[in-house]
Amino acid sequence: xxxxxxKKIIKWIVFISALIIVLVELFPIWIIISSGFKRxxxxxxxxxxDFQFNLRSYELVFQKSDFVPSIGNSLIIGLSSTIISLxxxxxxxxxxxxxxxxxRKGLSYSFLVSxxxxxxxxSVPIFILFDRLSLTDTHIALILAYTSFNLPYIIWLLxxxxxxxxxSFEEAALVDGCNKRQVFWKIFLPLTxxxxxxxxxxxxxxxxxxxxxxxxxxxxxxxxxxxxxxxxMGQYAPKWGQLAASGTIILIPIIIFxxxxxxxxxxxxxxxxxxx
Amino acid sequence: xxxxxxxxxxxxxxxxGPFLYFILPxxxxxxxxxxxxxxxxxxxxxxxxxxxxxxxxxxxxVKNYMELFKDNEFWHSLFLQLGFIFxxxxxxxxxxxxxxxxxxxxxxxSGFLRNLLLLPVFILPILSGLTWKLMLQPRxxxxxxxxxxFGMEFPQGILSDQSLAYTAVIIQDIWRMWxxxxxxxxxxxxxxxxxxxxxxxxxxxxxLKKTFSITLPMLRGTITTAILLRTIDALRIFSEVxxxxxxxxxxxxxxxxxxxxxxxxxxxxxxxxxxxxVILIVISLFFAFGLVRKNMxxxxx
Numbered sequence: 001x002x003x004x005x006x007k008k009i010i011k012w013i014v015f016i017s018a019l020i021i022v023l024v025e026l027f028p029i030w031i032i033i034s035s036g037f038k039r040x041x042x043x044x045x046x047x048x049x050d051f052q053f054n055l056r057s058y059e060l061v062f063q064k065s066d067f068v069p070s071i072g073n074s075l076i077i078g079l080s081s082t083i084i085s086l087x088x089x090x091x092x093x094x095x096x097x098x099x100x101x102x103x104r105k106g107l108s109y110s111f112l113v114s115x116x117x118x119x120x121x122x123s124v125p126i127f128i129l130f131d132r133l134s135l136t137d138t139h140i141a142l143i144l145a146y147t148s149f150n151l152p153y154i155i156w157l158l159x160x161x162x163x164x165x166x167x168s169f170e171e172a173a174l175v176d177g178c179n180k181r182q183v184f185w186k187i188f189l190p191l192t193x194x195x196x197x198x199x200x201x202x203x204x205x206x207x208x209x210x211x212x213x214x215x216x217x218x219x220x221x222x223x224x225x226x227x228x229x230x231x232x233m234g235q236y237a238p239k240w241g242q243l244a245a246s247g248t249i250i251l252i253p254i255i256i257f258x259x260x261x262x263x264x265x266x267x268x269x270x271x272x273x274x275x276x
Numbered sequence: 277x278x279x280x281x282x283x284x285x286x287x288x289x290x291x292x293g294p295f296l297y298f299i300l301p302x303x304x305x306x307x308x309x310x311x312x313x314x315x316x317x318x319x320x321x322x323x324x325x326x327x328x329x330x331x332x333x334x335x336x337x338v339k340n341y342m343e344l345f346k347d348n349e350f351w352h353s354l355f356l357q358l359g360f361i362f363x364x365x366x367x368x369x370x371x372x373x374x375x376x377x378x379x380x381x382x383x384x385x386s387g388f389l390r391n392l393l394l395l396p397v398f399i400l401p402i403l404s405g406l407t408w409k410l411m412l413q414p415r416x417x418x419x420x421x422x423x424x425x426f427g428m429e430f431p432q433g434i435l436s437d438q439s440l441a442y443t444a445v446i447i448q449d450i451w452r453m454w455x456x457x458x459x460x461x462x463x464x465x466x467x468x469x470x471x472x473x474x475x476x477x478x479x480x481x482x483x484l485k486k487t488f489s490i491t492l493p494m495l496r497g498t499i500t501t502a503i504l505l506r507t508i509d510a511l512r513i514f515s516e517v518x519x520x521x522x523x524x525x526x527x528x529x530x531x532x533x534x535x536x537x538x539x540x541x542x543x544x545x546x547x548x549x550x551x552x553x554v555i556l557i558v559i560s561l562f563f564a565f566g567l568v569r570k571n572m573x574x575x576x577x
Contacts, residue, residue, distance in 0.1 A: 010381070011381065011382065011383050012383075014378060014381045014383045015383040015384055015385070017378060018375075018378055018379060018383065018386065018389050019385075019389065021375060021378075021393075022389045022392050022393060025392075025393060025396065025451070025455070026392060026395065027418075028396075028404075028407045028408065028411060028451065029395060029396070029399070029407075031407060031410065031411055031418050032403065032407045032410070035410065043416060044416055045416070046416070047416075047421065048411075048416055048417065048418040048421050049418070049421070084305075088301045088302045088305060089302060091297075091298045091299070091301060091302065092298060092299050092301070092302035092303070094298050095295050095297075095298030095299040096299070099294070099295035099298070101295050107299070107303065109568055110311075111302075111306060112564075112568060113561060113564045113565065113568060114306065114310050114311060114314065115310075116508050116560055116561070116563075116564040116567075117310075117314065117557050117560055117561070117564075118511050118512040118514070118533065118556055118557070118560055119512065119514070120512070120514045120533040120536050120537060120553070120556070121317070121536065121553035121554075121556045121557045121560070122310075122313045122314065122317065122553070123536070123537065123540065123541075123553075124317055124320065124536075124540050124546050124549050124550050124553060125312075125313035125314070125316040125317040125320065125550070126309075126313050127540075127541075128316070128320075128546070129312070129313060129316070144305075144308075144309050145309065147305060147309060148305075148306070148309035148310045148313075149310075151302055151305055151306060152306060152310070155302065180294040180297075181294070181297060184298070205398060208400070209398075209400045209401060211400075211401060211402050211514075211515035211518075211519075212514055212515060215518075216541065226400055226402045226403075226515075229400075229402065229403065229406070230402055230406065230519050233406070233519070238410075240410055243406060243410075244410070247400075247403045247406065247407070250400060250403070251399065251400070251403065254395070254398045254399060254400070255395065257398070258391065258394050258395050258397075258398050259391050259392075262387070262390070262391050262394075265394060265459060
């Protein structure tokens with residue numbers, strides 16, 4: 001009986017400690033969300049824990065800023081680069097998983113290793129490359145730049161999914177007269193749909209969160225959401241309320257994905273090395 | 277293809293044609309947007325290459341590198357970036373490890389709480405930087421306010437002091453990334469065989485003994501992987517610090533990555549910046565190869 005009580009007490013102590021850790025950890029996120037519901041004026045002139053609910057910052061963000069078009073840009077760029085990476089990444093991953101060819105290891109490792117090169121180290125040549133092609137401040141430039149880290153990432157994320165599918169389905173299809181390309185598109189890919197969804201979501205998040213390439217490659221026409229959010233810092237006085245409101249909005253997809261993708265997160269974080 | 281060959285075991289692994297169809301598009305794209313820029317940057321590092329062509333663009337051999345080694349700011353920025361690795365990562369590891377042990381117990385809502393801990397890992401780096409900047413503002417910042425309750429006043433603001441600002445960007449990183457360590461270590465701990473722990477308990481091993489003589493040694497591989505992943509990641513840190521402090525005050529938080537950006541896009545010294553980029557790439561590849569050699573086998577993943 002005593003033993004049982006002791007176990008119960010430990011359980012509650014652990015629960016309460018875990019709860020405190022989570023609350024402390026989420027404090028900055030609460031700050032950003034709550035500040036979005038304050039006016040700039042109130043943020044500057046009151047105790048940070050005073051809370052008067054106010055939608056003024058959201059109104060300003062939606063009516064008077066370049067934030068809404070920037071969300072559009074981010075969606076176009078993020079989705080396009082994710083789709084391109086997904087198509088060519090799944091093909092390459094399949095090639096590596098199913099074919100044995102000379103240079104197979106070398107090629108796959110160079111995909112992996114080149115992805116770990118810091119973006120800032122590539123910023124100069126990437127800038128010159130797109131500047132020469134007169135592509136700066138176009139969607140194409142950022143879509144390609146984002147594909148440069150999403151594609152290798154997706155190849156590596158998909159490999160374990162693909163290797164775990166038994167080749168017997170494909171063999172059966174080959175016997176039925178499909179060629180190898182048809183086998184891949186019609187038989188294999190549908191079988192691996194869950195892996196593709198995970199890859200798409202991780203790819204999209206990395207593009208959504210990206211800042212360095214957006215900083216050097218975009219101008220007014222293609223400003224992405226992170227650039228617009230940072231724009232609320234302004235030249236002289238930061239508009240904290242609007243910054244927090246827009247920051248909260250761009251956080252929504254992240255919150256949804258994080259809370260639903262739990263099962264796959266370890267794989268996603270360690271595949272291809274690093275998160276974006 | 278004739279029927280007789282298709283019936284053999286693993287007919288997918290024959291001819292040359294099909295694998296090129298699958299691999300070539302990805303290889304081409306990666307070649308153009310990743311490999312080519314790396315090579316181009318390497319070449320550029322041997323040139324004097326002002327962004328605006330003022331007639332001084334020229335091949336100058338290794339002069340950029342020679343100058344770099346005499347540039348105190350270069351060494352300082354490298355030191356600050358590596359500081360992230362040596363200060364932030366061990367702290368993240370320790371917090372992550374003990375929280376993973378805590379979460380290895382059975383308690384209500386544990387799955388949900390674990391989920392919530394991941395939010396900071398995926399938050400936009402710039403949003404993290406800006407949030408911390410807001411919290412550290414003089415007077416109205418939440419952290420400044422909380423510190424003032426304990427009698428610690430920073431009338432000029434925490435971010436206007438060099439060493440405090442560097443501490444702040446590191447704490448920002450620890451906040452964001454210890455849950456990453458936690459997730460990897462938690463996955464490692466839960467996959468350890470239970471019977472060893474039970475045997476140790478029956479033998480009367482206490483918490484400390486169990487932790488340091490059983491759990492920790494068995495997690496060695498996981499911990500090395502986690503450290504390598506985070507090290508590669510720490511070499512990529514840029515955005516959050518760029519928006520949080522812009523490298524300042526003075527050069528107090530001018531990390532290597534920020535210094536590259538400054539030389540390239542503020543001073544327009546593209547050749548000089550490229551030489552620094554080459555050094556950053558070499559350091560990153562060193563750790564990347566370590567990671568790959570250690571535990572990334574394409575056929576066992």
